[in-house]
Amino acid sequence: MEDPTLKPDVRATTPEELAARKKRNLWLGLALAGFVLLVMITTIVRLTTGTGISGRM
Template identity: 60%
Template structure:
């Protein structure tokens, strides 16, 4: 099966958009993970400070 030059260009363009979408998804997942880790660390620090500062 031979593809025409137009079909080859369309396939290449489609593959580029799929690659860009995949990279964008990976960046989104990474950023979400980093933000959630930072929030969890801040919450843990605040909880530890609250427990340490509580009267015995």
């Protein structure tokens, strides 16, 4: 027999909450993609110009 006091309080999400979640996830995804693009561009520029590796070679 299950104890009803151990069940989590689950409720249905409203359409407004779903829209807010979708918008928040979109902005988080765009921010993450922007960061990845920034790191990729920085890496490509540093590799093509040789910045930072001349002292190690």
